[in-house]
Amino acid sequence: MKQKKGFRLRNICGEHVIVAEGIENIDFSKIISMNESSAYLWEKVEGRDFEAEDLCKLLLAEYEVDELTALIDAKAVIKQWTEAGIIE
Amino acid sequence: MPENNSTVIIKQLPNDEFLPHVVALVEEGHTVTLPLRGRSMRPFLEDGRDKALLAAPTDINVGDAVLAEIQPGHYVLHRIIEIIEKQVTLRGDGNLGNEYCRIEDIRAKAIAFYRKGRTKADSVTGLKWRLYSAIWTRLYPIRRYLLFALYPHFPRRWKMRK
Numbered sequence: 001m002k003q004k005k006g007f008r009l010r011n012i013c014g015e016h017v018i019v020a021e022g023i024e025n026i027d028f029s030k031i032i033s034m035n036e037s038s039a040y041l042w043e044k045v046e047g048r049d050f051e052a053e054d055l056c057k058l059l060l061a062e063y064e065v066d067e068l069t070a071l072i073d074a075k076a077v078i079k080q081w082t083e084a085g086i087i088e
Numbered sequence: 089m090p091e092n093n094s095t096v097i098i099k100q101l102p103n104d105e106f107l108p109h110v111v112a113l114v115e116e117g118h119t120v121t122l123p124l125r126g127r128s129m130r131p132f133l134e135d136g137r138d139k140a141l142l143a144a145p146t147d148i149n150v151g152d153a154v155l156a157e158i159q160p161g162h163y164v165l166h167r168i169i170e171i172i173e174k175q176v177t178l179r180g181d182g183n184l185g186n187e188y189c190r191i192e193d194i195r196a197k198a199i200a201f202y203r204k205g206r207t208k209a210d211s212v213t214g215l216k217w218r219l220y221s222a223i224w225t226r227l228y229p230i231r232r233y234l235l236f237a238l239y240p241h242f243p244r245r246w247k248m249r250k
Contacts (some may be wrong), residue, residue, distance in 0.1 A: 012109045013101045019113070019153075024112050027121040029139055 001078060002049050007086045009034070009042050018042075032084050036085055037063065038077055052078055100125070104161040110142065113197040119143045121202070128166060128180030129153070131238055132220055138203045140165060149222055153194040153212070154178070157194040158189045165198065169225070175213070181224055184232060 004023040016039035018032040034042060037059065044058050055074035059065060065073070081087040103125075110120050115203050120142045127135050129230060146169065155165050156178055164187060170177040178187040199216070200209035219246065227234060 010109070013105045015099070015101070023118075025119045025121060025141070028110070029121055029123045 001051065001081075001087045003042070003046060004088050009039055013028055016042075018084075032086065037073075041074075041077060075076075101165055107155070107163045107195075111157075112175045114142055114144055114196045117144070119199070121197070122165075124165065126180075127239075128164070128182050130182030130235070132217075132224070133183060133201060133203070137205070138201055139198040140198045140207055141202070143199045145194045145197045146150070148176075148191065148194055148197065151225070153198040154194045155198070156187075157195055158187045167221075167225070182235060184235075207246045 006023075008021055009016050010017050010019050013053055016034040016036070018034065028033060040062060041055050041058055045054065052071060052074040055077060056067065056071040059070040060067060063070070078087070093244045095142065109124060113120050121137050121139050123136070124133055125135055133140070140153070145154060148154065148171070150168050150171055153167050154167060155163055156176070157163050158178070163185055164178065164180065166178040166180040166183070166187060168176055169179045171191065174191045176189050176191055179185070185187070198212060202209050212218075
C-alpha cells in the first residue's frame with residue numbers, strides 16, 4: 001500500500017485532519033480526521049510502501065500492546081484508509 | 089488505538105482557532121466549503137443547515153458576502169453594504185446593525201452557497217442570489233418587521249402570564 005499523492009496531515013485545532021493538497025476545494029463539512037495513533041502511522045509511512053506488518057511494527061514501537069492486537073489494529077487502519085480513499 | 093473512523097462525526101471547532109486555517113487554505117489557492125453557523129445571514133442562510141463556498145477575495149464589491157476579520161480573531165460572514173476608500177461597512181442580512189473593517193481585513197469571498205442539504209450550489213452570480221439580494225437589501229427599512237414576521241419571538245415578559 002501507499003499513500004495517495006497530496007494527502008497531507010494537518011493539525012487544525014488539535015484535530016489531525018487530512019487535507020488533499022491537489023484538489024481545488026476543501027470541504028469542511030466532510031473531512032477525514034485521524035485519531036492520535038492513526039496520525040502517528042500516517043506520518044511514519046509517508047512516501048513509502050507499507051503493509052499491515054509494517055504498521056504493526058510501528059504500533060509496537062510506540063504503544064504498549066501485544067503483537068496480535070497491534071496486527072489487528074494495523075489491518076483495521078488499512079481498511080479504513082482504503083475506504084476513505086487516501087491510500088492505494 | 090485505532091477506532092472505527094468510518095462514522096460521521098459533527099465537530100464544532102472554535103471559530104477564532106479554526107477560521108485562520110480556512111483563511112490559510114484560501115490564501116494557498118484552494119476554495120473552501122464551510123458549514124455555516126449563526127443566524128446573521130437569515131433568511132437566505134440558515135444556522136447549521138447551509139454551507140458557503142469561499143474563495144480568495146479578489147474583486148470585492150458592495151453586495152458581496154465576505155468573510156471578514158472585523159477584530160483580531162473575530163470573523164463574520166456578512167454582506168458588504170458600503171465601501172468608501174478602504175473602509176468597508178458590513179451588515180448581516182439577518183442583522184440590523186453594521187460592522188466596520190478595512191478592505192484588507194476581508195479574508196475570503198463567498199462565491200456560492202449550498203442550501204437545504206442540496207449538492208448543487210447557488211452561485212452568487214446566479215439569478216436566485218442576485219434577485220434575493222436586490223430585494224432583501226432594498227427592504228432594509230422594514231427589515232426589523234420582516235425578521236419578526238419570519239422568526240417571531242417574544243420577550244419572556246410578554247408571554248402569557250399564569
